[in-house]
Amino acid sequence: MVSKAMSTRTEVAMASVDVALPASESIAAPTAERGLVEECRRGDPNAFSRLVALHEGLVYNLAARMLGDPEEAKDVSQDVFLQVYRMLPRFEGRSSLKTWIYRIVVNQCRNRQRWWRRRRRDKALPLEELTASESVQLAAPPAEGPEQKVARREESRRVQGALLKLSLDHRAVLLLREVEELSGAEIAEALGVAEGTVKSRLARARDALRQALVAREGNPS
Amino acid sequence: MKCRTVRSHLSSYRDGELPAETTREVSMHIGSCAECGRRLREYDSALGRLQALPRLACEESIAARIHTHLEVEMRGPGLTLLFRPAWSARPLFLPSLVPAVMVLLIVMGAVISLDREADRLPPVYVRNTGQQWYGRVPPSGTEGNPLFPSATVSLPRTRQGDPFWSQALAGMGQRSFFIEMVVGRDGRVSAVTLLDGDSFQAAPILDMLRHQRFEPSRVRGEPVAVSFYRLISGTEVRAPTT
Ligand SMILES: [Zn+2]
Numbered sequence: 464m465v466s467k468a469m470s471t472r473t474e475v476a477m478a479s480v481d482v483a484l485p486a487s488e489s490i491a492a493p494t495a496e497r498g499l500v501e502e503c504r505r506g507d508p509n510a511f512s513r514l515v516a517l518h519e520g521l522v523y524n525l526a527a528r529m530l531g532d533p534e535e536a537k538d539v540s541q542d543v544f545l546q547v548y549r550m551l552p553r554f555e556g557r558s559s560l561k562t563w564i565y566r567i568v569v570n571q572c573r574n575r576q577r578w579w580r581r582r583r584r585d586k587a588l589p590l591e592e593l594t595a596s597e598s599v600q601l602a603a604p605p606a607e608g609p610e611q612k613v614a615r616r617e618e619s620r621r622v623q624g625a626l627l628k629l630s631l632d633h634r635a636v637l638l639l640r641e642v643e644e645l646s647g648a649e650i651a652e653a654l655g656v657a658e659g660t661v662k663s664r665l666a667r668a669r670d671a672l673r674q675a676l677v678a679r680e681g682n683p684s
Numbered sequence: 685m686k687c688r689t690v691r692s693h694l695s696s697y698r699d700g701e702l703p704a705e706t707t708r709e710v711s712m713h714i715g716s717c718a719e720c721g722r723r724l725r726e727y728d729s730a731l732g733r734l735q736a737l738p739r740l741a742c743e744e745s746i747a748a749r750i751h752t753h754l755e756v757e758m759r760g761p762g763l764t765l766l767f768r769p770a771w772s773a774r775p776l777f778l779p780s781l782v783p784a785v786m787v788l789l790i791v792m793g794a795v796i797s798l799d800r801e802a803d804r805l806p807p808v809y810v811r812n813t814g815q816q817w818y819g820r821v822p823p824s825g826t827e828g829n830p831l832f833p834s835a836t837v838s839l840p841r842t843r844q845g846d847p848f849w850s851q852a853l854a855g856m857g858q859r860s861f862f863i864e865m866v867v868g869r870d871g872r873v874s875a876v877t878l879l880d881g882d883s884f885q886a887a888p889i890l891d892m893l894r895h896q897r898f899e900p901s902r903v904r905g906e907p908v909a910v911s912f913y914r915l916i917s918g919t920e921v922r923a924p925t926t
Pocket residue numbers: 686687688690713717718719720721
């Protein structure tokens with residue numbers, strides 16, 4: 464009874480964090496990053512909000528591209544930051560905060576996919592939804608006409624579709640390299656594998672993407 | 685160099701990671717082999733298209749989305765004093781929480797019964813969920829729907845020379861309690877909720893808190909009821925006394 468009460472009690476919405484954050488703020492400098500982590504550890508609720516606000520864009524984008532599903536990406540992003548919060552005391556600062564967060568994203572996506580495979584095997588990934596949210600979020604340049612807009616959306620749908628044909632490991636390494644522009648060492652850190660493994664995996668993943676795009680559109684030549 | 689070897693090198697070739705000699709051989713081969721040249725162009729095009737994908741953004745703030753979860757996690761040991769920002773001023777209780785509140789009320793009832801003065805002091809736990817339950821929320825800033833500290837709502841201040849803490853701390857030992865308080869518009873404590881800590885051990889301190897008097901917070905000159913948190917620990921007291 465008591466433990467039930469305790470666990471239910473934890474659901475009561477209580478003290479919270481303040482998410483106000485000037486958009487210009489940045490933690491590019493490692494010292495600023497360390498400071499932020501320290502503030503979070505000391506229990507400064509504003510510091511953690513700042514940490515979330517600074518990283519939520521990259522977390523969401525990576526999760527959305529990895530999973531091809533905006534709703535899943537939202538859930539993953541949430542879980543990522545909750546895990547970051549729980550694990551922050553154990554963050555040693557050997558890798559950068561960003562790399563460490565990427566690692567959590569990849570792991571969360573992996574878990575999510577296992578879950579997905581078990582429960583929702585037959586459900587097609589709602590790519591339409593993904594491109595829809597994309598069009599809402601990313602305002603087209605003003606000069607772009609409706610046709611170009613459609614073409615652009617069609618293009619990202621195609622690339623995302625090709626990406627989703629690859630294994631999750633391949634998607635991760637490709638996105639970290641080509642989109643997030645991490646170095647081989649950083650990717651190794653984020654994926655928890657040796658740098659040599661990153662190189663060979665990247666080579667296979669790039670070729671897999673090439674094949675997926677060629678296969679999708681037929682041989683252009 | 686054979687086509688197969690060249691193709692196995694494409695990734696490193698593209699990244700400029702091959703030794704100079706190998707790079708030269710791959711370049712020469714690509715210049716003369718149409719198939720491998722086409723392969724490299726496909727490769728470049730595929731990666732270029734991947735890089736050109738627009739960045740996706742979530743239409744709602746993730747920070748806001750997780751804050752409810754965090755609120756829970758933040759109530760662990762080592763917590764200092766947390767404030768709810770004004771934007772989270774919303775009904776706190778959901779129907780699913782009512783059973784939990786009931787359990788708490790029973791637990792806290794034991795504390796109240798220890799206190800002979802209970803009838804004329806604020807109850808230790810008085811959150812009445814009924815108002816939210818039926819969709820009627822009292823005006824904000826009143827005791828039934830207090831505001832939360834923010835940029836515009838300051839914390840209520842304890843009065844100068846408040847003998848409270850020295851008394852409260854005597855006999856605290858190493859214990860710590862996490863408490864939510866509502867200070868009413870008259871500066872009196874209108875609710876004290878023990879959020880974390882042993883309710884029996886907390887009884888004396890909860891009782892003292894009920895007697896504490898504050899300068900109420902004011903918004904545009906009008907006194908308002910404010911809800912805030914405090915962590916009271918035997919070794920150190922972090923309280924909104926400033
Ligand atoms: Zn060749």
